[in-house]
Amino acid sequence: MSYLIIDYDSTFIKVESLDELSKNSKNFNKKIHKEIIKITELGMEGKISFSESLEKRLKLIESDKEDVQNTLKVLENQITDSFKENEEFLKNYSEQIFIVSSGFHELIDPIVTRYGINKNNIFANNFLYEKNKIIGFNKNNPLSKSHGKVEIVKSLNLKGKVIVIGDGYTDYEIKRDGYADTFFLFIENIKRDSVIKSADYLLKSLDQLIKIIK
Template sequence: MGGSATFQESFEARLKIINPSCETVKKFLESHSPLLTPGVKEFVNLLRSKGCDVYLVSGGIMEIIEPVAALLDIPKENVFANRLKYFYSGEFAGFDKTCPTSRSGGKPVVVEKLKKQHGYQRLVMIGDGVTDMEACPPADAFIGFGVNVQRKAVKEKSKWFALSFQEIINVLKE
Protein backbone atom coordinates (compact mmCIF):
# COMPACT_ATOMS: atom_id res chain seq x y z
CA MET A 1 0.00 0.00 0.00
CA GLY A 2 2.97 2.31 0.53
CA GLY A 3 1.91 4.46 3.50
CA SER A 4 3.13 4.48 7.06
CA ALA A 5 0.08 2.66 8.44
CA THR A 6 0.23 -1.11 8.86
CA PHE A 7 -2.02 -3.27 6.72
CA GLN A 8 -4.22 -4.01 9.75
CA GLU A 9 -4.58 -0.29 10.62
CA SER A 10 -5.44 0.56 7.03
CA PHE A 11 -7.89 -2.35 6.73
CA GLU A 12 -9.59 -1.38 9.99
CA ALA A 13 -9.89 2.28 8.91
CA ARG A 14 -11.41 1.33 5.54
CA LEU A 15 -13.90 -1.02 7.18
CA LYS A 16 -14.98 1.68 9.63
CA ILE A 17 -15.73 3.98 6.69
CA ILE A 18 -17.59 1.29 4.75
CA ASN A 19 -19.33 -0.10 7.85
CA PRO A 20 -20.38 -3.29 6.02
CA SER A 21 -23.46 -4.76 7.69
CA CYS A 22 -24.42 -8.33 6.94
CA GLU A 23 -27.30 -7.00 4.80
CA THR A 24 -25.02 -4.62 2.86
CA VAL A 25 -22.60 -7.42 2.00
CA LYS A 26 -25.50 -9.68 0.97
CA LYS A 27 -26.95 -6.97 -1.33
CA PHE A 28 -23.52 -6.28 -2.81
CA LEU A 29 -23.02 -9.96 -3.64
CA GLU A 30 -26.50 -10.17 -5.18
CA SER A 31 -25.91 -7.14 -7.41
CA HIS A 32 -22.26 -7.73 -8.38
CA SER A 33 -21.18 -10.88 -10.14
CA PRO A 34 -17.60 -11.91 -9.41
CA LEU A 35 -15.16 -10.69 -12.03
CA LEU A 36 -12.33 -12.89 -13.21
CA THR A 37 -9.12 -11.64 -14.72
CA PRO A 38 -8.85 -12.85 -18.34
CA GLY A 39 -7.05 -16.18 -18.54
CA VAL A 40 -7.21 -17.02 -14.84
CA LYS A 41 -9.54 -20.00 -15.28
CA GLU A 42 -7.30 -21.51 -17.98
CA PHE A 43 -4.27 -20.83 -15.77
CA VAL A 44 -5.79 -22.57 -12.74
CA ASN A 45 -6.89 -25.52 -14.88
CA LEU A 46 -3.39 -25.83 -16.36
CA LEU A 47 -1.85 -25.87 -12.87
CA ARG A 48 -4.26 -28.62 -11.81
CA SER A 49 -3.47 -30.64 -14.94
CA LYS A 50 0.18 -30.52 -13.84
CA GLY A 51 -0.75 -31.81 -10.37
CA CYS A 52 -0.43 -28.46 -8.59
CA ASP A 53 -2.62 -27.45 -5.69
CA VAL A 54 -4.06 -23.95 -6.03
CA TYR A 55 -4.74 -21.56 -3.17
CA LEU A 56 -6.23 -18.10 -3.05
CA VAL A 57 -4.56 -15.93 -0.39
CA SER A 58 -6.07 -12.47 -0.16
CA GLY A 59 -6.16 -9.45 2.10
CA GLY A 60 -9.76 -9.02 0.95
CA ILE A 61 -13.00 -10.00 2.62
CA MET A 62 -13.89 -13.71 2.66
CA GLU A 63 -17.52 -13.12 1.67
CA ILE A 64 -16.31 -11.37 -1.51
CA ILE A 65 -13.43 -13.75 -2.21
CA GLU A 66 -15.32 -17.05 -1.84
CA PRO A 67 -17.53 -16.54 -4.95
CA VAL A 68 -14.39 -15.90 -7.02
CA ALA A 69 -12.82 -19.07 -5.62
CA ALA A 70 -16.01 -21.00 -6.41
CA LEU A 71 -15.85 -19.90 -10.07
CA LEU A 72 -12.29 -21.24 -10.17
CA ASP A 73 -13.24 -24.47 -8.37
CA ILE A 74 -10.86 -23.63 -5.52
CA PRO A 75 -12.16 -25.39 -2.40
CA LYS A 76 -13.04 -23.27 0.61
CA GLU A 77 -10.25 -24.85 2.65
CA ASN A 78 -7.78 -23.47 0.07
CA VAL A 79 -9.00 -19.89 0.52
CA PHE A 80 -7.34 -17.57 3.03
CA ALA A 81 -8.93 -14.14 3.49
CA ASN A 82 -10.31 -11.85 6.16
CA ARG A 83 -13.47 -12.68 8.04
CA LEU A 84 -15.86 -9.96 9.08
CA LYS A 85 -17.67 -10.14 12.41
CA TYR A 86 -21.25 -9.07 12.97
CA PHE A 87 -23.44 -8.42 15.98
CA TYR A 88 -26.61 -10.53 16.27
CA SER A 89 -28.46 -7.59 14.70
CA GLY A 90 -26.34 -8.02 11.55
CA GLU A 91 -24.44 -4.78 12.12
CA PHE A 92 -20.70 -4.72 11.52
CA ALA A 93 -18.71 -5.62 14.65
CA GLY A 94 -15.18 -5.62 13.24
CA PHE A 95 -12.98 -8.27 11.70
CA ASP A 96 -11.24 -11.38 12.92
CA LYS A 97 -7.77 -10.14 13.84
CA THR A 98 -6.57 -13.73 14.22
CA CYS A 99 -6.73 -14.22 10.43
CA PRO A 100 -3.13 -14.01 9.22
CA THR A 101 -4.22 -12.07 6.13
CA SER A 102 -5.57 -9.27 8.34
CA ARG A 103 -2.09 -7.96 9.15
CA SER A 104 1.23 -7.07 7.63
CA GLY A 105 3.37 -10.17 7.33
CA GLY A 106 0.29 -12.41 7.27
CA LYS A 107 0.71 -13.88 3.81
CA PRO A 108 4.17 -15.29 4.63
CA VAL A 109 2.55 -16.95 7.66
CA VAL A 110 -0.01 -18.63 5.39
CA VAL A 111 2.68 -19.73 2.91
CA GLU A 112 4.89 -21.14 5.67
CA LYS A 113 1.92 -23.03 7.13
CA LEU A 114 1.04 -24.52 3.72
CA LYS A 115 4.63 -25.63 3.11
CA LYS A 116 4.88 -27.31 6.51
CA GLN A 117 1.39 -28.81 6.44
CA HIS A 118 1.67 -30.28 2.93
CA GLY A 119 5.42 -30.70 2.53
CA TYR A 120 5.57 -28.58 -0.61
CA GLN A 121 9.09 -28.41 -2.02
CA ARG A 122 8.25 -25.55 -4.37
CA LEU A 123 5.61 -22.93 -3.77
CA VAL A 124 5.15 -19.93 -6.06
CA MET A 125 3.26 -16.79 -5.04
CA ILE A 126 1.67 -14.59 -7.70
CA GLY A 127 0.28 -11.19 -6.89
CA ASP A 128 0.05 -7.48 -7.54
CA GLY A 129 0.73 -6.17 -4.06
CA VAL A 130 3.65 -5.63 -1.75
CA THR A 131 2.01 -7.99 0.77
CA ASP A 132 2.09 -10.70 -1.92
CA MET A 133 5.76 -10.02 -2.62
CA GLU A 134 6.52 -10.19 1.13
CA ALA A 135 5.47 -13.86 1.04
CA CYS A 136 8.73 -14.72 -0.76
CA PRO A 137 10.41 -16.16 1.20
CA PRO A 138 8.97 -18.45 2.49
CA ALA A 139 7.53 -18.88 -1.02
CA ASP A 140 10.26 -20.17 -3.31
CA ALA A 141 9.45 -17.71 -6.07
CA PHE A 142 7.29 -14.67 -6.67
CA ILE A 143 5.72 -13.50 -9.91
CA GLY A 144 4.59 -9.89 -9.91
CA PHE A 145 1.28 -9.49 -11.71
CA GLY A 146 0.25 -6.27 -13.40
CA VAL A 147 -3.04 -6.81 -15.19
CA ASN A 148 -5.49 -5.26 -12.74
CA VAL A 149 -3.10 -2.78 -11.14
CA GLN A 150 0.61 -2.04 -11.51
CA ARG A 151 2.40 -1.07 -8.35
CA LYS A 152 5.80 0.49 -8.88
CA ALA A 153 7.48 -1.34 -5.97
CA VAL A 154 6.18 -4.72 -7.15
CA LYS A 155 7.19 -4.09 -10.75
CA GLU A 156 10.68 -2.93 -9.77
CA LYS A 157 11.43 -5.72 -7.30
CA SER A 158 9.94 -8.69 -9.15
CA LYS A 159 12.31 -10.95 -11.07
CA TRP A 160 9.34 -11.68 -13.32
CA PHE A 161 6.51 -9.19 -13.78
CA ALA A 162 3.72 -10.71 -15.88
CA LEU A 163 1.20 -8.60 -17.74
CA SER A 164 -1.25 -11.44 -18.38
CA PHE A 165 -2.06 -14.96 -17.31
CA GLN A 166 -1.45 -15.98 -20.92
CA GLU A 167 2.19 -14.93 -20.51
CA ILE A 168 2.55 -17.33 -17.56
CA ILE A 169 0.58 -20.05 -19.35
CA ASN A 170 2.91 -19.84 -22.35
CA VAL A 171 5.96 -20.41 -20.15
CA LEU A 172 4.31 -23.32 -18.32
CA LYS A 173 3.50 -24.98 -21.64
CA GLU A 174 7.13 -24.82 -22.86
Protein backbone atom coordinates in the same frame (compact mmCIF):
# COMPACT_ATOMS: atom_id res chain seq x y z
CA MET B 1 5.50 -29.97 -8.41
CA SER B 2 4.74 -26.27 -8.38
CA TYR B 3 2.34 -24.56 -6.02
CA LEU B 4 0.65 -21.31 -6.91
CA ILE B 5 -0.12 -18.77 -4.21
CA ILE B 6 -2.59 -16.41 -5.81
CA ASP B 7 -3.75 -13.06 -4.49
CA TYR B 8 -7.39 -12.07 -4.88
CA ASP B 9 -7.87 -8.29 -5.06
CA SER B 10 -6.60 -6.78 -8.33
CA THR B 11 -5.29 -10.25 -9.26
CA PHE B 12 -8.03 -12.91 -9.42
CA ILE B 13 -10.52 -10.08 -9.74
CA LYS B 14 -10.00 -6.74 -11.48
CA VAL B 15 -10.88 -4.63 -8.47
CA GLU B 16 -10.34 -4.30 -4.72
CA SER B 17 -13.23 -6.14 -3.07
CA LEU B 18 -13.41 -3.99 0.05
CA ASP B 19 -13.55 -0.85 -2.09
CA GLU B 20 -16.39 -2.48 -3.99
CA LEU B 21 -18.20 -3.28 -0.76
CA SER B 22 -17.99 0.36 0.21
CA LYS B 23 -19.18 1.46 -3.22
CA ASN B 24 -22.10 -0.97 -3.26
CA SER B 25 -23.32 -0.40 0.26
CA LYS B 26 -26.48 1.46 1.13
CA ASN B 27 -24.44 3.95 3.12
CA PHE B 28 -22.24 4.78 0.14
CA ASN B 29 -20.77 8.21 0.38
CA LYS B 30 -18.32 9.62 -2.16
CA LYS B 31 -16.07 11.22 0.41
CA ILE B 32 -15.78 8.04 2.48
CA HIS B 33 -15.19 5.98 -0.64
CA LYS B 34 -12.32 8.21 -1.76
CA GLU B 35 -10.79 7.95 1.69
CA ILE B 36 -11.02 4.14 1.58
CA ILE B 37 -9.28 3.94 -1.80
CA LYS B 38 -6.53 6.19 -0.50
CA ILE B 39 -5.99 3.98 2.54
CA THR B 40 -5.97 0.83 0.36
CA GLU B 41 -3.28 2.30 -1.88
CA LEU B 42 -1.11 3.36 1.06
CA GLY B 43 -1.28 -0.20 2.36
CA MET B 44 -0.49 -1.71 -1.04
CA GLU B 45 2.54 0.49 -1.38
CA GLY B 46 3.79 -0.53 2.04
CA LYS B 47 3.47 3.00 3.40
CA ILE B 48 1.19 1.99 6.28
CA SER B 49 0.88 -1.42 7.92
CA PHE B 50 -1.86 -3.73 6.75
CA SER B 51 -3.59 -3.94 10.12
CA GLU B 52 -3.70 -0.16 10.24
CA SER B 53 -5.17 -0.06 6.76
CA LEU B 54 -7.83 -2.66 7.57
CA GLU B 55 -8.79 -1.06 10.85
CA LYS B 56 -9.17 2.36 9.22
CA ARG B 57 -11.20 1.09 6.29
CA LEU B 58 -13.62 -1.01 8.32
CA LYS B 59 -14.28 1.93 10.59
CA LEU B 60 -15.33 3.95 7.57
CA ILE B 61 -17.46 1.26 5.94
CA GLU B 62 -20.87 0.73 7.45
CA SER B 63 -22.09 -2.37 5.66
CA ASP B 64 -24.39 -5.25 6.37
CA LYS B 65 -24.99 -8.75 5.02
CA GLU B 66 -27.27 -7.48 2.29
CA ASP B 67 -24.52 -5.14 1.07
CA VAL B 68 -22.16 -8.13 0.95
CA GLN B 69 -24.64 -10.04 -1.25
CA ASN B 70 -25.03 -7.08 -3.60
CA THR B 71 -21.28 -6.70 -3.84
CA LEU B 72 -20.91 -10.38 -4.77
CA LYS B 73 -23.21 -9.79 -7.73
CA VAL B 74 -20.87 -7.04 -8.90
CA LEU B 75 -17.69 -9.06 -8.30
CA GLU B 76 -19.06 -11.95 -10.38
CA ASN B 77 -18.61 -9.70 -13.41
CA GLN B 78 -15.19 -8.43 -12.40
CA ILE B 79 -13.15 -11.61 -12.80
CA THR B 80 -9.80 -10.81 -14.39
CA ASP B 81 -9.99 -11.62 -18.11
CA SER B 82 -7.14 -14.12 -18.23
CA PHE B 83 -8.49 -15.94 -15.16
CA LYS B 84 -11.90 -16.18 -16.76
CA GLU B 85 -10.35 -17.47 -19.99
CA ASN B 86 -8.30 -20.09 -18.14
CA GLU B 87 -11.05 -21.59 -16.04
CA GLU B 88 -10.04 -25.04 -17.21
CA PHE B 89 -6.45 -24.60 -16.07
CA LEU B 90 -7.62 -23.35 -12.65
CA LYS B 91 -9.88 -26.38 -12.27
CA ASN B 92 -7.24 -28.88 -13.39
CA TYR B 93 -4.56 -27.33 -11.22
CA SER B 94 -6.80 -26.69 -8.20
CA GLU B 95 -4.98 -29.05 -5.82
CA GLN B 96 -1.88 -26.89 -6.20
CA ILE B 97 -3.57 -23.49 -6.02
CA PHE B 98 -3.98 -21.48 -2.83
CA ILE B 99 -5.79 -18.19 -2.61
CA VAL B 100 -4.10 -16.11 0.07
CA SER B 101 -5.80 -12.79 0.57
CA SER B 102 -6.09 -10.12 3.19
CA GLY B 103 -9.61 -9.63 1.92
CA PHE B 104 -12.65 -11.38 3.37
CA HIS B 105 -13.91 -14.93 2.92
CA GLU B 106 -17.43 -13.56 2.47
CA LEU B 107 -16.32 -11.65 -0.65
CA ILE B 108 -13.95 -14.33 -1.98
CA ASP B 109 -15.21 -17.88 -1.45
CA PRO B 110 -18.44 -17.69 -3.47
CA ILE B 111 -16.46 -16.28 -6.43
CA VAL B 112 -13.33 -18.45 -6.56
CA THR B 113 -15.00 -21.77 -5.72
CA ARG B 114 -16.83 -21.46 -9.05
CA TYR B 115 -13.43 -21.73 -10.70
CA GLY B 116 -12.70 -24.99 -8.94
CA ILE B 117 -10.70 -23.55 -6.05
CA ASN B 118 -11.01 -25.78 -2.96
CA LYS B 119 -12.57 -24.12 0.06
CA ASN B 120 -9.76 -25.50 2.21
CA ASN B 121 -7.24 -23.73 -0.02
CA ILE B 122 -8.69 -20.27 0.58
CA PHE B 123 -7.08 -18.16 3.30
CA ALA B 124 -8.65 -14.82 4.15
CA ASN B 125 -10.16 -12.73 6.92
CA ASN B 126 -13.64 -12.95 8.42
CA PHE B 127 -16.02 -10.15 9.21
CA LEU B 128 -17.47 -9.86 12.69
CA TYR B 129 -21.19 -9.16 12.69
CA GLU B 130 -23.59 -7.76 15.19
CA LYS B 131 -27.04 -8.80 14.02
CA ASN B 132 -26.54 -8.23 10.28
CA LYS B 133 -24.11 -5.38 10.51
CA ILE B 134 -20.35 -5.66 9.99
CA ILE B 135 -18.71 -4.30 13.11
CA GLY B 136 -15.13 -5.41 12.61
CA PHE B 137 -12.93 -8.39 11.84
CA ASN B 138 -11.45 -11.37 13.64
CA LYS B 139 -8.19 -10.01 15.05
CA ASN B 140 -6.82 -13.48 15.84
CA ASN B 141 -6.56 -14.22 12.13
CA PRO B 142 -2.93 -13.81 11.00
CA LEU B 143 -4.17 -12.20 7.77
CA SER B 144 -5.52 -9.23 9.71
CA LYS B 145 -1.97 -8.35 10.69
CA SER B 146 1.17 -7.29 8.90
CA HIS B 147 3.09 -10.23 7.41
CA GLY B 148 -0.08 -12.31 7.60
CA LYS B 149 0.43 -13.74 4.13
CA VAL B 150 3.94 -14.81 5.09
CA GLU B 151 2.59 -16.58 8.19
CA ILE B 152 -0.03 -18.45 6.19
CA VAL B 153 2.34 -19.69 3.48
CA LYS B 154 4.88 -20.65 6.13
CA SER B 155 2.23 -22.74 7.90
CA LEU B 156 1.30 -24.52 4.65
CA ASN B 157 4.79 -26.06 4.69
CA LEU B 158 4.71 -26.75 0.95
CA LYS B 159 7.30 -29.12 -0.44
CA GLY B 160 8.15 -28.05 -3.96
CA LYS B 161 8.45 -24.91 -5.98
CA VAL B 162 6.29 -22.09 -4.64
CA ILE B 163 5.22 -19.29 -6.95
CA VAL B 164 3.49 -16.15 -5.70
CA ILE B 165 1.27 -14.18 -8.04
CA GLY B 166 0.00 -10.83 -6.87
CA ASP B 167 -0.04 -7.11 -7.42
CA GLY B 168 1.05 -5.85 -4.03
CA TYR B 169 3.88 -5.47 -1.60
CA THR B 170 2.44 -8.02 0.84
CA ASP B 171 2.58 -10.64 -1.92
CA TYR B 172 6.26 -9.86 -2.44
CA GLU B 173 6.93 -10.28 1.29
CA ILE B 174 6.21 -14.04 1.03
CA LYS B 175 9.17 -14.43 -1.31
CA ARG B 176 11.34 -11.89 0.51
CA ASP B 177 10.96 -13.87 3.75
CA GLY B 178 11.92 -17.12 2.08
CA TYR B 179 8.60 -18.95 1.74
CA ALA B 180 8.36 -18.72 -2.05
CA ASP B 181 10.84 -19.22 -4.84
CA THR B 182 9.45 -16.70 -7.28
CA PHE B 183 7.35 -13.57 -7.12
CA PHE B 184 5.39 -12.71 -10.23
CA LEU B 185 4.05 -9.19 -10.10
CA PHE B 186 0.65 -9.39 -11.73
CA ILE B 187 0.11 -6.34 -13.93
CA GLU B 188 -2.96 -7.23 -15.99
CA ASN B 189 -5.16 -5.00 -13.83
CA ILE B 190 -2.80 -2.57 -12.19
CA LYS B 191 0.92 -1.88 -12.27
CA ARG B 192 2.24 -0.62 -8.97
CA ASP B 193 5.51 1.14 -9.70
CA SER B 194 6.66 0.87 -6.10
CA VAL B 195 6.55 -2.94 -6.25
CA ILE B 196 8.17 -3.43 -9.69
CA LYS B 197 11.72 -3.42 -8.34
CA SER B 198 10.84 -6.30 -6.00
CA ALA B 199 9.43 -8.54 -8.71
CA ASP B 200 11.21 -11.46 -10.34
CA TYR B 201 8.97 -11.14 -13.39
CA LEU B 202 6.11 -8.96 -14.52
CA LEU B 203 3.10 -11.05 -15.47
CA LYS B 204 0.81 -9.47 -18.04
CA SER B 205 -1.71 -12.29 -17.81
CA LEU B 206 -2.28 -15.77 -16.41
CA ASP B 207 -1.53 -17.16 -19.90
CA GLN B 208 2.12 -16.19 -19.53
CA LEU B 209 2.39 -18.09 -16.26
CA ILE B 210 0.74 -21.20 -17.68
CA LYS B 211 3.32 -21.24 -20.47
CA ILE B 212 6.16 -20.92 -17.96
CA ILE B 213 5.08 -23.70 -15.61
CA LYS B 214 4.04 -26.19 -18.29
